[in-house]
Amino acid sequence: MGDLVVDVRGLEKTFGRFRALDGLDLALEPGEVRGFLGPNGAGKSTTIRILLGMVRRSGGHVSLFGQDPWQRAVALHRRLTYVPGDVALWTGLTGGQCIDVLGSSGPPLDPARRAEMIERFDLDPTKRVRDYSKGNRQKVALVAAFAARADLLVLDEPTSGLDPLMEEVFRTCVAERAADGATVLLSSHILSEVEALCRTVTIIRHGRTVRSGAVVELRGLARTTVHAVTRGRAPDLAGPHVADLEVVPGGTGDGVGHDHLDFTVDPAHIDTVLRPLVEQGLVSLTVRPPSLDELFLSEYDGTSA
Amino acid sequence: MTRSGLGAVLRLQLRTGWVAVVAWVAGLLATYVGTVAAIGTTYGTPEQLATYGATVGSDPTMAAINGTPYGADTLGGVVANEFGFVAAIAVPLMGLLLVARSTRKAEELGLLELVRSRAVGARAPWTAALLVSGGGLVLVGAGAAVTLVVHDVPVPDAALYGASLTALGLVFAGVATLAGQLLRRSAGVVGAGVVVLGAAYVVRAVGDVKGNGWKWLSPLAWEQETRPFADSRAWPLLLALGVFVALAATGLVLVGRRDLGSAAVASRPGPARAGRFGGSQAGLALRLHGPVLLAWAVGAAALGAVFGAFTDDIDDVIAGNPDLQAVFSGGAGTDPTSWYVSFCLVLVLLMAMGAGAQVVGRVRTEETGGRLEPVLARSTSRTSWIATHATVALVGSAVVALGGGIGLAAAVAGTSGDVAGTIGASVAYLPAVLTLPALGVALVGLLPRCTVAMWAALAYVALVELLGEMLRLPDWALQVSPVHATGRLPTDEASGVAVVIVAVVVVALVVAGATGFRHRDVPR
Numbered sequence: 001m002g003d004l005v006v007d008v009r010g011l012e013k014t015f016g017r018f019r020a021l022d023g024l025d026l027a028l029e030p031g032e033v034r035g036f037l038g039p040n041g042a043g044k045s046t047t048i049r050i051l052l053g054m055v056r057r058s059g060g061h062v063s064l065f066g067q068d069p070w071q072r073a074v075a076l077h078r079r080l081t082y083v084p085g086d087v088a089l090w091t092g093l094t095g096g097q098c099i100d101v102l103g104s105s106g107p108p109l110d111p112a113r114r115a116e117m118i119e120r121f122d123l124d125p126t127k128r129v130r131d132y133s134k135g136n137r138q139k140v141a142l143v144a145a146f147a148a149r150a151d152l153l154v155l156d157e158p159t160s161g162l163d164p165l166m167e168e169v170f171r172t173c174v175a176e177r178a179a180d181g182a183t184v185l186l187s188s189h190i191l192s193e194v195e196a197l198c199r200t201v202t203i204i205r206h207g208r209t210v211r212s213g214a215v216v217e218l219r220g221l222a223r224t225t226v227h228a229v230t231r232g233r234a235p236d237l238a239g240p241h242v243a244d245l246e247v248v249p250g251g252t253g254d255g256v257g258h259d260h261l262d263f264t265v266d267p268a269h270i271d272t273v274l275r276p277l278v279e280q281g282l283v284s285l286t287v288r289p290p291s292l293d294e295l296f297l298s299e300y301d302g303t304s305a
Numbered sequence: 306m307t308r309s310g311l312g313a314v315l316r317l318q319l320r321t322g323w324v325a326v327v328a329w330v331a332g333l334l335a336t337y338v339g340t341v342a343a344i345g346t347t348y349g350t351p352e353q354l355a356t357y358g359a360t361v362g363s364d365p366t367m368a369a370i371n372g373t374p375y376g377a378d379t380l381g382g383v384v385a386n387e388f389g390f391v392a393a394i395a396v397p398l399m400g401l402l403l404v405a406r407s408t409r410k411a412e413e414l415g416l417l418e419l420v421r422s423r424a425v426g427a428r429a430p431w432t433a434a435l436l437v438s439g440g441g442l443v444l445v446g447a448g449a450a451v452t453l454v455v456h457d458v459p460v461p462d463a464a465l466y467g468a469s470l471t472a473l474g475l476v477f478a479g480v481a482t483l484a485g486q487l488l489r490r491s492a493g494v495v496g497a498g499v500v501v502l503g504a505a506y507v508v509r510a511v512g513d514v515k516g517n518g519w520k521w522l523s524p525l526a527w528e529q530e531t532r533p534f535a536d537s538r539a540w541p542l543l544l545a546l547g548v549f550v551a552l553a554a555t556g557l558v559l560v561g562r563r564d565l566g567s568a569a570v571a572s573r574p575g576p577a578r579a580g581r582f583g584g585s586q587a588g589l590a591l592r593l594h595g596p597v598l599l600a601w602a603v604g605a606a607a608l609g610a611v612f613g614a615f616t617d618d619i620d621d622v623i624a625g626n627p628d629l630q631a632v633f634s635g636g637a638g639t640d641p642t643s644w645y646v647s648f649c650l651v652l653v654l655l656m657a658m659g660a661g662a663q664v665v666g667r668v669r670t671e672e673t674g675g676r677l678e679p680v681l682a683r684s685t686s687r688t689s690w691i692a693t694h695a696t697v698a699l700v701g702s703a704v705v706a707l708g709g710g711i712g713l714a715a716a717v718a719g720t721s722g723d724v725a726g727t728i729g730a731s732v733a734y735l736p737a738v739l740t741l742p743a744l745g746v747a748l749v750g751l752l753p754r755c756t757v758a759m760w761a762a763l764a765y766v767a768l769v770e771l772l773g774e775m776l777r778l779p780d781w782a783l784q785v786s787p788v789h790a791t792g793r794l795p796t797d798e799a800s801g802v803a804v805v806i807v808a809v810v811v812v813a814l815v816v817a818g819a820t821g822f823r824h825r826d827v828p829r
Contacts, residue, residue, distance in 0.1 A: 016571050052422050054565035074309040074426045082422035088415030090321050101320075105313040106423030141419060154422075 005030050005065060005152055005183040006051065012059035013046055013207075020046045022207035023060065028185060033178045035198035035215075036187040039300045043207040044187045045085075048156050051185075052082060064152070077106050081145040085157030087137040089129040095136070096125030099144045107148035114147040120169050135161040146173045153177060153184045159193065171196055191293050203299045211299050215292070222290030223264040226273070231281035234259035241269035258283055310425030314433040317420070318407045325406065326441040329399045333391075334448040336768060340388050341452050343776045345380060354378045360629055362386070365622040366645040368513045369615050370652075372525065376534030381458045381466060385534060390771050393506060393525045395764075396445065396470055400478035401498040403438035404431075408481075410491035412566060421565060428557050431482055435553055438478045439471075446471030458534075465533040465542070472545035473528040477502065479552030486559035489568040496600065503604055507611050514615045524548070586685060586693045593671075594664045594694075598701035601660035605653045605709030612649040613716025613727075619645050620721055642722050643796045646713065650727065650795075651770050653709030654734055654788055658741035658766065661702030662759045665745030668694045669756045672749075672828050681827060691750065691822045695815055698742040706738045707731055726795030733799040736808040737787035741766070743814035750821030753829050 006028035013021040021043045028034050038044050049055040050062055053073030062069060064076050089098045096118075103109035118125055121139045129137065138161050145153060153174070159167050167190075174197050178184055188194050194201060201218065203211040211218065223243070228234075234247050244264045250257035265273050267290060277285070319326075348354045355378050361367055362377025371389030376382030385392075408431050411417050417430060450467030454460055477498060484497040505523040512520025520526035527545040531538060559569075620642050623629045671677045671694075681687060710731025718724045745759040752758075769778065769786040783789045787810070790803045 015567075049565065054418070054421050054427075055567075056562075056564055073421075074424045077422060077424040080422075082419070084415075084418055084422075086415065088418065090317075090416060092321055097320075101313070101317050102419060102423055104316065104423075105310040105425050144419075 010060035035194035035201035038204040080152040083158040091130040229283040235276035375532040382534035397477035400474035404481035442474035475549040482556030602708035606712030609713030616720035657706035661742030664698040730794035746818035747814040750818030
């Protein structure tokens with residue numbers, strides 16, 4: 001276990017009588033890019049603040065690079081950078097000054113990367129913070145984060161307020177840092193962003209981890225949707241791997257006597273249902289692969305098993 | 306380890322906060338240097354200093370307002386007495402505000418979130434704030450000491466005085482450090498500090514007038530009781546420094562144990578619906594400013610009542626001192642206590658002006674905090690918004706002034722003082738009090754980024770009222786203060802013309818502010 005970058009087990013946090021975290025688990029291997037998902041108020045930001053040593057855990061285990069983030073916050077912060085979703089900066093300073101102020105402690109800024117990131121994020125570093133829009137304040141924090149070579153990037157809804165062009169720049173930068181071997185924890189509500197960047201995800205709800213694993217594996221948990229039209233009579237597909245089966249017999253609707261079938265199937269057993277369909281002669285077949293959105297949404301509202 | 310990153314935070318606080326530190330140090334030292342120079346001219350000879358000691362130095366009104374004068378027959382002692390009120394209010398406020406501004410305020414605004422994600426420990430912002438404010442306070446103390454030495458005051462006396470001033474400010478920096486761990490909002494931290502300061506001032510005054518030990522509860526007494534220009538003694542200084550260390554250390558221990566953004570006093574759930582307040586602009590404005598104004602009104606009434614209750618003590622001492630009687634009978638009033646009542650009234654007026662300025666300051670933060678835009682995006686007109694808040698600020702100021710006046714009058718009623726005159730004077734001073742919130746409204750409308758300038762105006766009025774004549778400011782400079790222009794009430798008759806002119810100025814400022822607000826960009 002000592003090799004884990006982030007190791008959280010049974011994490012608990014109470015604010016007065018309110019239980020924000022209730023036995024949360026989260027583990028990141030070195031070099032992993034992990035999506036961290038959950039509905040509003042699930043405890044994502046609280047978990048991140050505990051990881052950053054700003055909030056103290058009420059119970060459970062938490063370690064960063066094998067050390068306690070509350071006790072060793074300062075030393076650990078030399079190895080990580082953090083981008084919050086709501087960036088507050090000093091109104092009187094310019095964006096460039098803020099980047100340097102943030103860079104004066106923690107992982108050192110690389111001057112060449114600083115210039116490159118300002119260029120790529122199209123940031124005017126001479127503007128005062130009070131004259132920046134929300135998106136531009138966000139860019140200041142992103143430039144400060146990507147201009148340093150940190151071992152761990154903690155990103156809490158980092159693209160809120162960014163335009164789609166800048167969102168693309170952000171994705172490229174994360175991918176580059178990941179290619180360099182950095183570990184990334186990405187909390188986001190933009191599912192396409194998570195799908196594009198993360199191989200693994202952790203989904204939490206009510207302060208607990210409800211699902212965690214590789215995106216490919218999760219895809220396996222979601223069901224494939226099939227719509228088929230058979231020339232002959234529809235085969236009887238009822239079985240353990242098929243659900244939501246609906247058959248519209250020929251003659252009742254389309255006038256040419258074809259049977260229509262709609263069902264969902266466990267992706268691992270798709271061949272067992274396709275074979276009988278093919279034998280009956282297929283007029284048309286539509287197979288929709290599992291959508292992560294549907295999986296996420298069912299985890300979010302708690303309708304999944 | 307948690308102190309690491311101190312250098313980075315220190316540089317950041319100096320870069321974003323140097324203006325405030327320089328303004329405090331320069332303002333206080335300029336006032337001090339001016340006072341020393343004026344007194345050096347007025348009381349240039351040992352005989353003149355001895356006269357001061359025999360009259361003003363034994364004046365019980367001075368003991369109540371400025372504290373017991375020690376060594377009032379030396380230049381240093383006379384200056385310490387004349388500067389006593391400014392030192393007792395401004396130096397603690399400097400320590401309190403400088404610390405609260407760069408710590409709780411920054412935490413409340415979310416500025417510490419990114420900073421703390423870097424290699425910066427929990428204590429670093431607080432330690433840095435103590436170093437910056439402490440540095441400023443050392444400059445104030447050292448500047449005062451050097452000024453005295455230039456005027457031939459012995460070095461050890463001057464140094465002890467300077468150190469006492471610094472230690473007084475440090476105690477309140479310590480109060481802010483501790484309160485900052487207990488309360489979530491910086492306004493609450495400053496409010497708690499001001500309550501401690503008000504209590505310290507009243508307790509010190511009770512001790513000095515009644516001659517009892519109550520004053521030892523007050524940090525203000527620790528400053529004065531080093532008696533640098535009489536029988537110098539260092540132990541009250543050590544007491545002050547010890548309390549500072551205890552307060553600051555407790556605060557720093559607590560900050561290392563709490564979550565970022567949290568406080569010992571946690572927030573409670575509230576009602577889910579707005580109720581009778583939220584339905585209207587006026588209701589929302591009252592909800593926003595009401596508690597602050599109520600606190601000021603109660604504070605002003607309490608201060609007025611405590612000081613008013615001293616009126617007979619003052620009368621007795623003056624009656625027993627022929628030199629003092631000669632001083633007072635030279636004035637326009639035949640009643641020596643009316644001069645004292647007038648001085649107490651000025652303190653209450655300054656509080657009322659401060660309350661008005663604070664309300665306007667909060668109105669401005671509605672805009673900078675982004676809460677104004679959604680309000681204006683609804684069917685609320687700009688004119689009605691600014692008019693509502695301006696009304697609350699002006700009426701609130703007036704309520705605080707009248708509350709203080711009534712508190713003073715009620716206490717005076719139990720003594721030989723003039724009750725009707727006290728009430729009448731509070732009313733006649735109202736236009737003068739309202740100039741400050743009115744100036745604030747004008748700034749919000751016309752020069753919103755300069756709204757803090759109203760505090761400089763308040764500092765100027767206080768300077769004129771408390772030291773203006775001693776500093777021998779030119780007549781026009783005195784008359785700029787609306788309180789001074791109105792006259793010294795109830796000792797003298799109010800100048801009717803002046804009251805009308807001041808009232809016209811108030812109306813003009815409010816109208817200018819409202820007009821400017823209607824025509825400018827929001828937010829700015």
